[in-house]
Amino acid sequence: MLYNGKIYFTTSSATSEEMLTNENLTYYWQEYTEADTSFYNSFNRDFPTFSEYTDRWGTFRTIIIPKTNHTGRKYLLCADMEISFIRETLIREVFFTLAKTLFLLIIVIPFVYILFINYRKYSTDLEEKVIQRTMIMEEEILKRKKTEDKLRQSEETFSISFNRVPVPMFIMDINGNIVDVNKSFEEITGLKKNKIKGHYILSLPFFESATDFDYIKKNTQTNGSVLNYVMKYLKITGTGSCSFSGELIQLNGKPNILSIVFDISEHQKYENNLKNAKEKAEESDRLKSVFLANMSHEVRTPLNVIIGFSDLLKDEKLTSQTRNEYIDMITSSSHNLLELINDIIDISKIEAGQLRITETTFNLNQLLKQLMHWIEKDKKDKGKENVEIILSAPLPDSGSIILTDQGRLKQILVNLLTNALKFTDKGSIEFGYITRERELQFYIKDTGTGIRKSNLHSIFERFKQADENTSQKYGGTGLGLAITKAIIELMGGTIWVDSEPKKGSTFYFTLPFKQLQKENLHNRTGNKHILKDLA
Numbered sequence: 001m002l003y004n005g006k007i008y009f010t011t012s013s014a015t016s017e018e019m020l021t022n023e024n025l026t027y028y029w030q031e032y033t034e035a036d037t038s039f040y041n042s043f044n045r046d047f048p049t050f051s052e053y054t055d056r057w058g059t060f061r062t063i064i065i066p067k068t069n070h071t072g073r074k075y076l077l078c079a080d081m082e083i084s085f086i087r088e089t090l091i092r093e094v095f096f097t098l099a100k101t102l103f104l105l106i107i108v109i110p111f112v113y114i115l116f117i118n119y120r121k122y123s124t125d126l127e128e129k130v131i132q133r134t135m136i137m138e139e140e141i142l143k144r145k146k147t148e149d150k151l152r153q154s155e156e157t158f159s160i161s162f163n164r165v166p167v168p169m170f171i172m173d174i175n176g177n178i179v180d181v182n183k184s185f186e187e188i189t190g191l192k193k194n195k196i197k198g199h200y201i202l203s204l205p206f207f208e209s210a211t212d213f214d215y216i217k218k219n220t221q222t223n224g225s226v227l228n229y230v231m232k233y234l235k236i237t238g239t240g241s242c243s244f245s246g247e248l249i250q251l252n253g254k255p256n257i258l259s260i261v262f263d264i265s266e267h268q269k270y271e272n273n274l275k276n277a278k279e280k281a282e283e284s285d286r287l288k289s290v291f292l293a294n295m296s297h298e299v300r301t302p303l304n305v306i307i308g309f310s311d312l313l314k315d316e317k318l319t320s321q322t323r324n325e326y327i328d329m330i331t332s333s334s335h336n337l338l339e340l341i342n343d344i345i346d347i348s349k350i351e352a353g354q355l356r357i358t359e360t361t362f363n364l365n366q367l368l369k370q371l372m373h374w375i376e377k378d379k380k381d382k383g384k385e386n387v388e389i390i391l392s393a394p395l396p397d398s399g400s401i402i403l404t405d406q407g408r409l410k411q412i413l414v415n416l417l418t419n420a421l422k423f424t425d426k427g428s429i430e431f432g433y434i435t436r437e438r439e440l441q442f443y444i445k446d447t448g449t450g451i452r453k454s455n456l457h458s459i460f461e462r463f464k465q466a467d468e469n470t471s472q473k474y475g476g477t478g479l480g481l482a483i484t485k486a487i488i489e490l491m492g493g494t495i496w497v498d499s500e501p502k503k504g505s506t507f508y509f510t511l512p513f514k515q516l517q518k519e520n521l522h523n524r525t526g527n528k529h530i531l532k533d534l535a
Contacts, residue, residue: 001075007035168261176201190236208232240265302333343479350486365400392432403514415480416444424448445506451499460485
């Protein structure tokens with residue numbers, strides 16, 4: 001190392017012999033007073049330098065390598081070799097070179113000649129094999145090129161068909177990530193290819209249930225395909241039904257699932273409608289059978305009463321009171337039979353679309369009061385004096401003049417009041433109306449047996465009663481509520497019911513409110529007859 005213009009040793013270069021004799025030793029930071037100028041010059045260079053120098057240790061040939069330590073100070077790294085050692089080495093190398101030359105002339109050259117002869121033969125054979133192998137490789141390359149061309153054409157054909165086929169299709173890898181979708185899939189789901197490509201299928205609005213995806217993934221990997229798996233899926237118009245088919249294919253050397261989605265929503269809807277229609281037809285046939293059985297009973301009973309008591313009236317010994325009782329029985333049975341015949345005629349007119357609505361002006365409150373007197377008498381005749389009848393008519397008589405079919409309204413109220421009294425043995429029956437904007441809402445509330453929730457809608461169907469055993473206990477054909485509903489709808493209203501078993505029922509229905517004042521009645525020149533058709 002150079003310090004203040006002087007060179008110092010930074011490590012000892014003593015040989016083993018010098019260490020033993022303790023002569024000419026060098027120590028750490030000992031000044032190198034015999035340094036050659038080449039050492040000084042090397043401090044100004046950045047590349048190695050060969051040099052020959054002589055000092056008290058001998059004559060040496062060395063390579064001087066400039067280095068820089070971690071503090072930035074430059075130092076010299078030297079590799080010395082004594083000239084005497086070099087001479088000995090050269091002499092030894094010359095001797096060995098001559099020996100090798102003799103060995104080469106005597107042994108190696110003949111051996112090389114033999115090798116050369118064998119090499120020529122081997123190279124000729126190898127050249128022939130290389131030519132043959134080259135020809136084989138050219139054939140293989142040609143075949144591979146043809147195969148690749150066919151594969152490319154096949155992929156192009158598949159891509160064109162995939163994008164143009166009018167059936168929704170998509171490709172996903174075996175992990176469920178979207179690889180590609182066609183236009184039909186975009187149209188039916190509203191999902192665009194550039195936005196969903198690479199996305200996990202369950203993160204997209206397609207599978208309604210993850211269970212369906214797990215089933216498809218498992219069976220495709222196990223069996224290679226899934227055929228006609230029916231499931232729910234999400235499309236742009238909402239939830240639909242589809243038949244899903246998937247096939248395991250190789251795409252760019254990787255397994256993928258080619259998925260085909262056939263929308264069967266309309267087909268399933270058609271099947272469900274067909275099934276429901278079949279069930280309704282079967283139920284209608286069954287109910288008609290029940291209806292005919294009830295009808296035969298409902299017809300025979302009053303006829304038997306009429307015939308029986310008519311024969312009894314022939315007895316001249318009957319007292320006046322007994323004769324009147326028999327006549328009342330005949331009259332009551334005749335009315336029952338007439339009501340039955342009217343129901344049959346009405347239901348026939350309804351089915352034919354020929355039920356007439358005749359609008360007239362009348363006082364609603366007076367009609368309800370008449371019905372009040374009628375139901376009071378009817379409850380006494382049926383031995384239900386403990387049932388309280390309540391009438392609610394909020395409009396004053398002068399403001400209760402309305403325009404509608406009085407006969408049909410009376411028929412509706414009589415049917416509903418008759419049902420209420422039929423199923424109420426104690427408590428009360430309340431009926432009346434409330435006014436709403438442009439309509440009247442009528443109600444008939446009872447504390448009778450009530451109706452199960454499952455039967456609330458079916459009671460308005462033809463030939464249907466809340467319970468098929470009802471006709472056996474209370475009588476009836478199951479036509480009354482069906483006729484009532486049809487008449488109300490024909491008059492422009494609706495009907496519904498609230499009920500709870502053992503607590504009673506409340507029937508509601510609405511009619512358009514056509515209110516007239518008394519002074520306007522004189523300006524009307526008669527009734528308005530209207531023929532309305534049932535759709």
